[in-house]
Amino acid sequence: MKIAAVILAAGQGTRMKSALPKVLQQLGGRPLVQYAAELAQAIGVAAPTFVVGHGMDAVQAAVGSAAQFVVQAEQLGTGHAALQAAALLRASAELVLIWYADMPLLRPETLHAVVAAQQANRGPLTILTATADDARGFGRVLRDPKRRVRAVVEEAHATRRQLAMRELNAGVYCARADWLWKELVRLPASPKGEYYLTDLVGVAVAQRRNVASVQLSATAELIGINTREHLAEAETALRLRINQHWMAAGVHLLDPASTYIEPGVQLAPDCVILPNTHLSGTTSVGAHSTIGPNSIVRDSVVGANCRIECSVIESAVVEEDVRIGPLRICARAHIWRAACTWAILARSRTPILARK
Structure with missing residues (x-):
């Protein structure tokens, strides 16, 4: 029919x-x-x-x-x-x-x-x-x-x-x-x-x-969405559904309750997602990579065997075997107001601070 x-x-x-x-x-x-x-x-x-x-x-x-x-x-x-x-x-x-x-x-x-x-x-x-x-x-x-x-x-x-x-x-x-x-x-x-x-x-x-x-x-x-409370309830239920799917597919989530993965994300088996990590948009993560804690990856490709910690990655391609973060501020450091950007050399693992 x-x-x-x-x-x-x-x-x-x-x-x-x-x-x-x-x-x-x-x-x-x-x-x-x-x-x-x-x-x-x-x-x-x-x-x-x-x-x-x-x-x-x-x-x-x-x-x-x-x-x-x-x-x-x-x-x-x-x-x-x-x-x-x-x-x-x-x-x-x-x-x-x-x-x-x-x-x-x-x-x-x-x-x-x-x-x-x-x-x-x-x-x-x-x-x-x-x-x-x-x-x-x-x-x-x-x-x-x-x-x-x-x-x-x-x-x-x-x-x-x-x-x-x-x-x-x-x-x-x-x-x-x-x-x-x-x-x-x-x-x-x-x-x-x-x-x-x-x-x-x-x-x-x-x-x-x-x-x-x-x-x-x-x-x-x-769950039907009529109020902000319903929307939050649906977010929790959707997160549980998505996280259960990826754990069944071989992805390790250390703390699913604090892991946020949007529906369009793709994860390879044996990658590890640590707490307070947000993966969104069209992001994909390769096998044996670890993301987090405290990281955001949006609309980006992360290759295999990478380590991303305490970082924000947006619309980027991270090749295999790359480590990004964490950024540490030493004691008695003085941070001045400046327009700066971080550039990551994917093969050398060297962070470069460049002024615009």
Whole structure:
């Protein structure tokens, strides 16, 4: 079945207290919206459709030409946002996968599982759920005694009993395209005049049609970014994921909690990363090299068997068998104000202080 992806990226993110649109906030050195674009590519969707609104020009620039865009001019809810893609996608796919651009930790495997569940489902809709103690504002999934999904209730409209439930709607939907576009038009308005994707569950149940579900096993994927606190939480979860990946690949991290590696970095087996080290951008580090402690390497190539300590390396090429740092200031030294730069001779290991 051909799959279309609709990614909701129109929200203002007022709780971020920022001039930037929420989906342009940085996580791991890149905008949130780029994670959504890369996720779509990873599951085989060549041209995902982004629903944009607030700051749409900047959002489109961040995503680039590998996507298509539709505009939600009025903020009338998630159902209304998804409906904006109908004219563009109505005849282009059999299944439509919908998720939010502010969920950067979703994995390709998770979306594949949702799609597979819908392909096996005789009904029109599959949702992603998770069980968590911290509800974080997510809607609650209601089931009948036979464990069939019967409804999703938004937290703002939930009863006290429903609020105590711990199965949450994660905000990922896969639907049959013909059914989706027809039913989005018919969604009832909320008391605030908004239209919610969650109401699709009730629509399908009222039609006596099955709503399938897939449950998240890793709740870190559930993190949606609405506040600065959420962004910091996602940074911690992303750092853990990246560091675990590199340790499994043969990289030694002495203290993963104080090691910061961005997603675009490449590390060879048997290199060593010491505490308080930041590796960012397109940096690559060769085998048997040691970086840190207290070092920053950004957009640079570090060859094999190097030692970089207490240094900042930016947009540089460090050849093999090079030692850089640490810089030591001797007792009773006098430092005057001057415009200086350090040049490192890669083969001689000799630091040269040159005045501009």
